[in-house]
Amino acid sequence: MIPNREECLRLMGEYGMLENIIAHSLEVAKVALFISRELNKKEQRIDLDLVEAASLLHDLTKTECLKTKEDHAKTGSQILKGMEYKRVGEVVAQHIWLEKGGDPAIVSEEVIVNYADKRVMHERIVSLEERFNDLKERYGRDQRSLEFLERMEKETYEIENKIFLILQIDPNELQCLQWKSDH
Numbered sequence: 482m483i484p485n486r487e488e489c490l491r492l493m494g495e496y497g498m499l500e501n502i503i504a505h506s507l508e509v510a511k512v513a514l515f516i517s518r519e520l521n522k523k524e525q526r527i528d529l530d531l532v533e534a535a536s537l538l539h540d541l542t543k544t545e546c547l548k549t550k551e552d553h554a555k556t557g558s559q560i561l562k563g564m565e566y567k568r569v570g571e572v573v574a575q576h577i578w579l580e581k582g583g584d585p586a587i588v589s590e591e592v593i594v595n596y597a598d599k600r601v602m603h604e605r606i607v608s609l610e611e612r613f614n615d616l617k618e619r620y621g622r623d624q625r626s627l628e629f630l631e632r633m634e635k636e637t638y639e640i641e642n643k644i645f646l647i648l649q650i651d652p653n654e655l656q657c658l659q660w661k662s663d664h
């Protein structure tokens with residue numbers, strides 16, 4: 482089962498997500514859906530409803546986890562699986578770190594939501610360079626955190642290459658989506 486957009490928005494309210502995290506999630510959904518539609522034009526078989534729901538709900542428990550310090554990818558995933566939204570829970574579980582070993586020839590919904598989240602800084606579409614510079618400034622306080630972020634950055638560039646090799650467009654073209662929604 483996959484919740485529709487209306488149900489996702491209701492859940493986002495029910496879980497008390499902060500306004501800025503809701504705005505971020507709406508933007509991630511926009512980017513993820515754009516990429517998915519383009520991939521489907523190139524013979525991929527992305528489930529658009531799944532991508533939309535997982536994007537909207539990827540930070541469902543983040544507001545709460547800011548206080549509890551729990552892993553919001555994990556708690557969000559558990560809650561969604563408990564509601565019988567199994568696939569949405571699986572995608573949410575991997576929105577920070579992707580599991581290793583997926584089929585290298587296929588772009589999964591997990592890959593798309595993970596990548597889209599990394600292209601939206603707060604509620605603005607940015608390049609990976611800008612996003613990771615910001616993350617490193619905010620969280621890269623010690624050597625270990627910095628190495629962690631650098632590993633994530635490297636893996637995200639690999640995903641970017643994989644997606645945009647199929648799409649045959651420039652990753653920077655995503656920023657045009659922002660322009661369109663602002664004008």
Ligand SMILES: [Fe+2]
Nearest residue numbers: 539540543576
């Ligand atoms: Fe998150």
